[in-house]
Structure formats: structure tokens, C-alpha cells
Amino acid sequence: MSEVHAETVPFVRDTMLPSAAPPARQSGVVLWLRENLFSGPLNILLTLAGLAAVWGIVSHLWPWFAHAVWNASSIGECRQIIAERHGEGTTGACFAIIRERWNQFIFGFYPAEHYWRPTAVFGLMMFAVAPILFSESRRLRWTVLAVSAVTSFAACVALGAPDRVLLAVGAGFVALAALIEYAPRRALAFSVLYPFLAVWMLWGGSIWSPIAVLAGFALALVVWRLGARLGVGLLGLALGVAAAVWWWAALGPRVAADLQGLMPLALVPVESRSFGGFLLALTIGVSGIVMSLPLGIILALARQSNLPVVRTLAVMFIEFIRGVPLITLLFVASILLNYFLPPGTNFDIILRVIIMVTLFAAAYMAEVIRGGLAALPRGQYEGADSLGLTYWQAQRLIILPQALKISIPGIVGTFIGVFKDTTLVTFVGLFDPLKQMADTIRATFAWKGAYWEPYVFTGAIFFILCFAMSRYAMYLERRLKTDHR
């Protein structure tokens, strides 16, 4: 007799039974509810309390939103319409204030006939950042570009831009799209030139001024390269900076003026005082974000440097800036500087605020990046050294790519913080969208008393923008994920 199982057992089933459905209480929605919401007395209690809280809030706020009025010319009219529709004593949102003053919430006091300029600038911004931010995914890049180009072009049309402007903007979008598609590396040149274009379009004036500023940078680069070829090292860099400063201070403005005389090409100038609403928040926020990252990297590296002077200066700067509130810096920018600058100096208020916000953000950025640098194992630094890389080569090729990747959540957190902090400019008399613009609009008797509506509106827009940044950070983290967790 064999001891084989099949021969000792009289019957062996050779096909599997079809699996039976799990008991109703162990599957689907019921299971999910049981496991996640009602898995024990404490959880049942918490779930019920949570539901009650949600219900309390929603039932309280829902009528306010449901009764919202979008078409009215004053809050009094809003109240009348709500009373007519829903009976006496009911309350409702009067979003008519948003509709009526929409342009002021978005553009502040920017002249209405030039609304297309900021609109086009922010459309072009996506073309400037897309080759950098969305270099990996073609589909994503095109989605972003198509959406921003179409909306910004449509907005230009709706805002009554002249035909030749529409033609130029449309042609610009198409040309840039082609550039990004067929010559991605060239497209980066546009990204570099974009800030100058944006400044010119937003503030207007002669196009030769931003070109003169750009020429200063070019001059510095040329001198530095020449110095490097001649082998004078750091001296070349210093000479380059000196040459640029000389150009900006002495020759540049005159050359720009002469060129303007020869070849007049100018937009109507717009004063900084006219900026307000989300235009102001985005101008300050985007400039602060874009400039604080490189500055923060330099500061972080300086703080880790072996050169005592550089290190001490970096530590002093970072600790000083982090030690004072942003509002202090804004007050310094707006008020104290007036006393130190010679009378009659017209140092642009938005520029001052941007500088202060950038310095503030850079100090925090430096510490975030230093965290990333500190997280790298020592072996990475030693490995770079053993390969014979110079300091900058090691930073660029080995250290920073890893450190920045680690720091992404912190960096984006700082970005979001900077963007939201732009509303603090209300304290120096600029028209931030959240408080000052709303307060000013409420100073017209027709809208006095419309308190929550602007807050809800502004809050919603801020949420959308910040949430988008946060989602992008998550996308970036996923894309750069190289560990094998």
C-alpha cells in the first residue's frame, strides 16, 4: 500500500468550489463603516459627535449660501431681494459685492484700459515656468499651458484689450508653445528673460529700461568670464559686479533714455500705488518665492561653509531676519527708509516690500535647506571630494540635488507661507485683497456691512492657489522618488 494521500482517502475533489460571497456584514459599505467609523464604543461616540458638529455647521451656513444674491447694486438691495424671496428675517450672502467690485478685488486701482497687461503677464508666466516645473510630463505640460493660454487670452478679450494687443498676445502664446515643444533648451532663455518682460508689462514705461538692466547682468557675466579665462578667479567676479553697478548707476539709464529717443517703444506707466487686490498679492508672492529659493540656497551653503567670515555673516543674517516679525520689516521698508534716503528719492514701495519679503522668506528657506543638507550622510560629501570635484561641482552634481529633494515639503511650506503673508502688506497701506481692499470697498455706503462675503471669496481663491502649490509638491515628490520604500 502506498502512503500517498490520494490512495488512502476514498474521494478527492479535483476542482475548487466557487468562493462564496462574504457575509453581508463583512463586505462593502457596511464593512467600511464598521471598521472605520463604528469599531468600538469610543469610535461610535466620536463618529456621532463628528456628524453632529458637521451637521451643526452645515445647517447653520447652508441657508446663508443658498440665499446668496449675485445681482444687486447695494447691500440694501440684497437684503430686500432675500427678504422677498425667502421671507422676512432670513439672512443670505450678498455676493453682489464681489460681482460689482470684481475688478478691484483682482486688479486694485490698476487702470481699467490696461487690465489686459497683468492678465497677459500671468498667462505668460505659465509659459516661463512650464519648461522648468513640468519638464518631465508632456501631457501635464500641455494641459497646463493650454488651460492658462486659453483662459488668459479669453480674459484679455473680455477685458477689452485692443485688437493688435490680442494679436500680439495670441501670437506670443503660439510661438512660445512651439518653442517649448521643439527647442526646450531655448525655451529656458525665455524663462530667464520673463521677469524683465513682466516688470515692463506691469509697470510700463520704456522697454529700454529693463533691457538696460539686463545689459548690466550681461556685462557682469562677460567680465567674470573674461576674468576666469585670464585666471584671476574671484577678482573677476568682483570686477564683474563692479562693472554692472557702474553700468546701472551711471551709463545704463542714459543709454536707455537715448535709445528711447531713437526708437520709442513704451507702455503707459502705471504707478505702484495703483496695484492692489490679487494682482498685488501675486506680484509680491511670486517675486518673493522665485527670488527666495536661490537666495536661501546660497545662505544655507554659506552657513555650512568652512570660511568663518562667510559663515558668521550668514548666521547673523538668518538669525536676525528670523528674530523679527515680518511686519517689522514691512514697516522698516515703508516708513523708516524714508528718513534715511535723501529727500525726493522715489524708491518704489512695492519694490521695497518685495525686497523685505524676499529676505524674510530667504532666511526661512535657508534653514529648511540646511535641514536637507544635514540629512545627507557624510559619505556623500566625502565621496564627492574623493572624486576630485571642486566645491561648486560637488554641490551642483551631488549634494544639492539630494538635499533639495529631501527639503521639498519644507520648501513648499515656506512658499505657501510667503504667499499668504503677502496679505500683511495691508499694514503699510497697500491694498491687499483680504482686508484693505475689502475695507476700502466697504467704505462706499452701498456696501457698508458686507463683511463675510469678501472674506469667503478671498479665502476661496487663496485656498485654490495654495492647494495647487501643495499638490504640485506632492507630484514632484512622487516624480523624484528614488528610494525603494
Add this chain to the structure above:
Amino acid sequence: MRYTAFLATVAASALTAGVALAAEGDTLAQVKQRGVLNCGVNTGLVGFAAPDANGNWSGFDIAVCKAVAAAVLGDPSKVKYVPTTGQTRFTALTSGEVDLLARNSTWTFQRDTDLKMDFAGVNYYDGQGFMVRKDLGVSSATELDGATICIQTGTSTELNLADWFKANNMTYQPVNIDSNAEGEQQYMAGACDAYTTDASGLAATRAAFADPDNHVILPEIISKEPLAPATRHGDNNWTDIVRWTLYALISAEEYGVTSANLDELSRSSTNPDVQRMLGATDDYGAMLGLDKEWAKRAIAASGNYGEIFAANIGEQTPIGLPRGLNALWTQGGLMYAMPFR
């Protein structure tokens, strides 16, 4: 030795500051050269300064800016309105960012002396009052003992409130707020029994409520708030221009000169005061460094004082303020322009 060096440094910097101030001296010349008047205004106060949907400012204080611009530059629209907050307003003036501050600022001793400003004359006599809900059953501020009161921090109203309650041996619970809009919300939500601010502000707030009849403004006015346009200390000619522009507006009401009959009266008026003011006889403008028709243009900008009052905050507007203290002296008020002589 080091002490002397320190003193010398201080003296040198004081001297430099003095030179800097002197360089700022001639505001009139600067304004004329610039071709635009920089006028510091409120960032938004119902009836006094507010932009419309197209960004055009209007209001009681704005009218002062327009009148001065019309007198000096010949065009009431040549004004750059610089919105200033409670914190930035005086520095904006002393640092030279604005030429004139027409921003419902109370004329006080300290501001006149210590803060180095000159006040050109009162354009609105305000005073601090209280508003309560009708069902609170209070008819006088003296019954507010122990009440919670919404009060804007960092303003002179806050100090007045403390002084007044102390003087009347009463106590109160302050609820600190940051802006008028916030104060209204707190008051409506029942966070405080009474809301206190300038009476003009209370009237506007009450008028904007959904149920104005359920709120009363108590009769007591507990402080003097003479709101006055301000200029930098030290430029007397410029202060004179602002002062006499204001007086021209007030005198115009007194003499019955309105924007409607201005042209006619400037030719045919037999009143010697009006003749001098409107430049029909004598050249008073030259004494200010202006031309003959300066006052005529100032009045043409938005009418005389009474017209400005009626158009922005008067009883025909939703705000509905009575003239009260701001009536002419001939009608029992305090508005009294110095003679054009």
C-alpha cells in the same frame, strides 16, 4: 573723549536732518513742478473718503484735496490720492510722501507740537458717541456702568473712553477691535453692549444696518474730535494755502457763493469780501504765491462747504448727518472763516 565724539555725531546728524528738512521746505514749488498734489487720505471711510467701482475717490475729505489742487494747479483732478492707515498717516506727511493730509485726523496738542505737524483749520467737528441696541433700555451713556464696549485699539477714542468712564466713576469691559467693519460685526453678534466711535461713524454704521430702528445713538458726546487737514510743520506758506482754501470754502457758504452762481458773482458781486476772495478786486492770490482766481477755482471744484457737506454726508445722503456743530456760526454752529481782508 568718546563722549564728545558721540555728541559731535549726534549734532552732525541733527544738522543733516535739518538740512534735509530745509530741502523739503518749499512744498508749493514742489507741487507746481510735479504738476500733481499728493494728498494723504483714509484707506476708506464712509462719507469721507471712498473709491467707486472705477477707482475714482470721493468724499468729504477728498473735497479738500480737490479744492487745494484746483487752487494751486488749476485742476481738481490733478491729485494723487495716497491711502494711509492710522499708523502710517503722520510719517507719510513728515517724510514728504504726501503734501497734505486730509484724513479725518483729530487736531491735538501732541500732534501739533511733538509730531511736527501744522493743522490748517477744522473741516469737521466730530465727537465720540455710543450706540446701543434699543432693547437694552438705555437712554443715556451714564447708565452704561459695567457694560461691555467695542472699542478700536490704538485710537484716541480708546483713551477718551477710559478717561470718561474714570471721570464718571464707572467701569466697563473693553472688547478690542481692529477696524470699523470688525466692530460692527462684534456689536451685531452681541459681543458688546455698546459700540463707540466718532459720532459721524456711528451714524453711518447705524444707517447701514438691516434694522437701523433697533439701535439708538446715545445723546452724550464724550470727546472733542476736531478733524483737520494737516501739513508739515515749518512750511508756513503752504499751510496758509491749505488754510485759506478751506476758509474760502466756508466763506463761500457764508456769502452765498455756490458752484452754480460762482461765475456770475465773481463779476457782479457787490460784497467787498466776495470781490477780494474771488479775485475781482485786489490780488490776494499773489500773497499766497498763487494767481488771482485761486479761490474761485477751489470753490468750483466741488462747491462751497455747505454743498460739499450736503453731497457727501448731509441729510439727503443715506448717512444723514445733521449740520450740528458744523453749521455756520451765523446758524449756531462753529464754522467760522477768518475774514478775507
